[in-house]
Amino acid sequence: MEALAVKPVIKVAALCGSLRKGSFNRGLLRSAIQLSKESVNGMEIEYIDISPLPMLNTDLEVNGTFPPVVEAFRQKILQADSVLFASPEYNFSVTGPLKNAIDWASRPPNCWADKAAAIVSAGGSFGGGRAQYHLRQIGVYLDLHFINKPEFYLNAFAPPAKFDSDGNLIDPPSKERLKEVLLSLLAFTLRLKEVLISEDFFGVTCARRHRLSTDISQGESSSFSLWENGGCSMAHRFCEDRNSLADNRFTGPRTTRPCSK
Numbered sequence: 001m002e003a004l005a006v007k008p009v010i011k012v013a014a015l016c017g018s019l020r021k022g023s024f025n026r027g028l029l030r031s032a033i034q035l036s037k038e039s040v041n042g043m044e045i046e047y048i049d050i051s052p053l054p055m056l057n058t059d060l061e062v063n064g065t066f067p068p069v070v071e072a073f074r075q076k077i078l079q080a081d082s083v084l085f086a087s088p089e090y091n092f093s094v095t096g097p098l099k100n101a102i103d104w105a106s107r108p109p110n111c112w113a114d115k116a117a118a119i120v121s122a123g124g125s126f127g128g129g130r131a132q133y134h135l136r137q138i139g140v141y142l143d144l145h146f147i148n149k150p151e152f153y154l155n156a157f158a159p160p161a162k163f164d165s166d167g168n169l170i171d172p173p174s175k176e177r178l179k180e181v182l183l184s185l186l187a188f189t190l191r192l193k194e195v196l197i198s199e200d201f202f203g204v205t206c207a208r209r210h211r212l213s214t215d216i217s218q219g220e221s222s223s224f225s226l227w228e229n230g231g232c233s234m235a236h237r238f239c240e241d242r243n244s245l246a247d248n249r250f251t252g253p254r255t256t257r258p259c260s261k
């Protein structure tokens, strides 16, 4: 019997930075969920409500445990392969509720590490674009890897109408652009997973480079062997970094096996 090809399905956690009932940004997420069901194969988007989270207070952490609602949120992030943020900008930056959620899931062990992410936004003149850059900056510290393109920010107030009175996205060109973001997030998530799944990726690279450089240096000395030796020490550095990352509680659970080379 022929084996059936199993199509990978990536899990995406969708977070909205606005708590407003008729939020345009939550409307973007509803549209993304709809698009993923209709026309983006291999992606499952789950909306994660951040409104029940208490304001961050480390006094609420007892012996490394979190309040149940925070723990449930953290588990949702951990289980996701990637994250889709939709958020307006508040005073040129990320909103308070979104920053609060990000901070809760950043508490050790960091739940965001090694996840792919995308951000879309709707709002006033710049369509929330300025918050996007602040969010990307936060992602640097959290090891959250944002897709660079396409960018999606939408002026929600410029005619023609982009949203109906319930905050649903009704603008076909915007839906098309949103779909491009999803496709880009899907492709990037799969690429990132491919690298992470090969547990001793750096170990293999390191060992292979060692073999190559030894073989070559036993023969004639050449600029190629010097290059390989340089590459080898670089691969070593990666190994060391990866091992210390794997040992570091901040980075959270990984499938990393220490490199033996």
Ligand SMILES: Cc1cc2nc3c(=O)[nH]c(=O)nc-3n(C[C@H](O)[C@H](O)[C@H](O)COP(=O)(O)O)c2cc1C
Pocket: 018, 019, 020, 022, 023, 024, 025, 026, 087, 088, 089, 090, 091, 092, 093, 122, 123, 124, 125, 126, 127, 128, 156
């Ligand atoms: C506290 C606050 C600050 C805001 N600051 C900005 C801002 O800096 N730039 C901007 O374009 N819009 C700003 N806005 C407007 C929101 O971005 C806009 O109302 C947006 O539609 C809200 O998103 P939502 O529809 O998802 O709730 C601000 C709104 C609030 C409540």
